[in-house]
Amino acid sequence: MKNIIDFFKSFLLLELLKGMSVTGKYFFARHITVEYPEEKTPQSFRFRGLHAQRRYPNGEERCIGCKLCEAVCPALAIKIEVAERADGSRRTTQYDIDLVKCIFCGFCEESCPVDAIVETRVYEYHGENRGDLYYTKAMLLANGDKHEAQIAKDRAADAKYR
Amino acid sequence: MMELLQTLQLAGQDLLGAAWLPVWTAVKIMVIILPIMGGVAYYTLAERKVLGFMQVRPGPNRVGYWGLLQPVADGLKLLCKEVIIPTNSNKFLFLAAPVLALTPALAAWAVIPFDDGMILADVNAGLLYLLAMTSLGVYGIIIAGWASNSKYAFLGALRSAAQIVSYELAMGFALVCVLLAAQSMNMGDIVRGQQSDYGLFGWYWLPLFPMLVVYFIAGVAETNRAPFDLAEGESEIVAGFHVEYSGMGFALFFLAEYANMILIAALSSVMFLGGWLNPFHGWPVIGELTDMVPGLFWMLGKMSIFLFLFLWFRATFPRYRYDQLMRLGWKIFIPLTLVWVVVVAAWMQTPYWLW
Numbered sequence: 266m267k268n269i270i271d272f273f274k275s276f277l278l279l280e281l282l283k284g285m286s287v288t289g290k291y292f293f294a295r296h297i298t299v300e301y302p303e304e305k306t307p308q309s310f311r312f313r314g315l316h317a318q319r320r321y322p323n324g325e326e327r328c329i330g331c332k333l334c335e336a337v338c339p340a341l342a343i344k345i346e347v348a349e350r351a352d353g354s355r356r357t358t359q360y361d362i363d364l365v366k367c368i369f370c371g372f373c374e375e376s377c378p379v380d381a382i383v384e385t386r387v388y389e390y391h392g393e394n395r396g397d398l399y400y401t402k403a404m405l406l407a408n409g410d411k412h413e414a415q416i417a418k419d420r421a422a423d424a425k426y427r
Numbered sequence: 428m429m430e431l432l433q434t435l436q437l438a439g440q441d442l443l444g445a446a447w448l449p450v451w452t453a454v455k456i457m458v459i460i461l462p463i464m465g466g467v468a469y470y471t472l473a474e475r476k477v478l479g480f481m482q483v484r485p486g487p488n489r490v491g492y493w494g495l496l497q498p499v500a501d502g503l504k505l506l507c508k509e510v511i512i513p514t515n516s517n518k519f520l521f522l523a524a525p526v527l528a529l530t531p532a533l534a535a536w537a538v539i540p541f542d543d544g545m546i547l548a549d550v551n552a553g554l555l556y557l558l559a560m561t562s563l564g565v566y567g568i569i570i571a572g573w574a575s576n577s578k579y580a581f582l583g584a585l586r587s588a589a590q591i592v593s594y595e596l597a598m599g600f601a602l603v604c605v606l607l608a609a610q611s612m613n614m615g616d617i618v619r620g621q622q623s624d625y626g627l628f629g630w631y632w633l634p635l636f637p638m639l640v641v642y643f644i645a646g647v648a649e650t651n652r653a654p655f656d657l658a659e660g661e662s663e664i665v666a667g668f669h670v671e672y673s674g675m676g677f678a679l680f681f682l683a684e685y686a687n688m689i690l691i692a693a694l695s696s697v698m699f700l701g702g703w704l705n706p707f708h709g710w711p712v713i714g715e716l717t718d719m720v721p722g723l724f725w726m727l728g729k730m731s732i733f734l735f736l737f738l739w740f741r742a743t744f745p746r747y748r749y750d751q752l753m754r755l756g757w758k759i760f761i762p763l764t765l766v767w768v769v770v771v772a773a774w775m776q777t778p779y780w781l782w
Contacts, residue, residue, distance in 0.1 A: 281744065285740075288742045291482070292477070292480050293480075297484070298483075
């Protein structure tokens, strides 16, 4: 008996019609594609994009050259040279991040005792030569100056979880 | 409109004499072929859009508004690509194969009636001509597979040939039912045989419904479309018979495949859905209102139903295994159609045959 029912079920193409009803329903569904240049997905305040170096409100750079980020960096993308400045404080003379090597893990940001090196929400950047993605201290500081408002807001939002 | 055509005819005859007939026929052929080419181009866009919509994504929408220039961009790209001829391939056959695939697909349109009298060649053996032309298309595929000197192309061609031959039988028997019902092989007469005062209930889809299903599924198999696209089988034989083709050679195969699909849709509507007939003819009120709509409109509407079904199938069904494909063709469709031929023949002898 079951065989006969199964025979008629497959003969009348019921399963195929069921499948077609599913795809037919989705034909009228709203598409879920994010059409990138026009639309963007929402970002977390912990987004890990392009790096930046921050300054204190009085304009003094935060970085004290402790080299914790250089030590923790799993991709060995950071290179730091340190010297004593004229006023006797310890400062970096060189702070380079090679974005070609960087894996954007965020360890540098996490290890920093003074919140100097941070990752911003910027992700739409490119380089036309390999050297273009080698960010020097000046470039990082410029990034920080440019995006300071957003950076400070994101750190404040994240503060209670740290 | 008719008068204008007649004046044109007379003027042409005066000007060219006996040479007018071929010229006029060529013009008529262009009037059929060019819209088909345009239809093929935009059918590819429709396919990508429908597949996209069924997969909850928008489909191509970058070239032109709503992606409407996509077929133009695709065509340009294919035109500009190099035609690569593989080493040790049979050069003549390799170049002839795409033409052999496309020609029958376009030649078959000669006997398709788009409206009452709107037909290029009103031959009495139209149905036979169609069966012959749709079967010829397989030569292009076999020759392409053999001339490419590639094992994937060869396997694809073999699969395709076996598949088309198997489904041709079921298709032929389904058409025999139509032939019995219409008692004519003339495509125009087949449509006129479906004319009645009951509108769409007078068409052959009602008494021949199983044949409509068999015919359309066999048509899908015949055109090597999903779920019967084993000849292409991306996952096992890369792209089947046209692996080695690039540029315009590939474009011609593409055109042939889509022209065949549109042809199958046109045939299904002529045989089973009453061609150019108004589905509401003879119905109160709505019948009179819709009777002034030109027949071409109904014909195209019916074709688009089948064309949409092609895409719907592709979006829904996974590919058949080869033995399943053969089982369906030989062990289900052929016995089913054979039985239905007998049923229809017997039915027509009884007073219960209303069509």
